[in-house]
Amino acid sequence: MSAKTYHGTCHCGAVRYRVTLDLRQGTGRCNCSICRKTRKWGAHVKPAAFELLAGDDVLGDYQFGTLQGHHRFCRRCGIHVFGHGHIAEIGGDFVSVNLGCLDDADDAELAAAPVRFFNGRDDAWLEPPAETRHL
Ligand SMILES: [Zn+2]
Incomplete structure (x- = not known):
């Protein structure tokens, strides 16, 4: 499988995107x-x-801390639909989609997707946290 195009929405449907x-x-x-x-x-x-x-x-735009990230959410239903920002270490500008919002990704595709864990809490983004089971 290579790249596919998916459609994402918030819960109320006001926000729609393609990725x-x-x-x-x-x-x-x-x-x-x-x-x-x-x-x-x-x-x-x-x-x-x-x-x-x-x-x-x-779309609301929530920022905190260093204000590097934009956490975008639907102001009607509250779902965090995607985020965007710029981090030089990962190649500059990016969009981070909430996979839970993809309406046409099927269960098998999602279940097969590899998951990496990041220790953002301790600002050690390139390392997995010691405990991941609750994430
Ligand atoms: Zn909504």
Whole structure:
């Protein structure tokens, strides 16, 4: 399987996007302060692989800490749909989609996607945390 195009939505449907990615290239879970609370399961893509189709008017933009990341959520239903930012260490501009929002990724594809864990809580992003079972 190579890259496929998927469609993501928030819960109420106001936010819709299209993203092209290869789930086999890896997905991520993290223990940082926001990922832990939103239960985020994400995958990073280049901005060119992502297109917002609807919902610009309802998207909130939450930032904290160093303000490097934009955590975008639907102001109507509260779902964190994607994020974006710039981190030089991972190649610059990126979009991180919430895989839970993809409506046309089937169970088998999602279950087969490799998961990497990141220790964001201790600012050791390139290392897995000692405990991952709860993430
Ligand atoms: Zn919504």
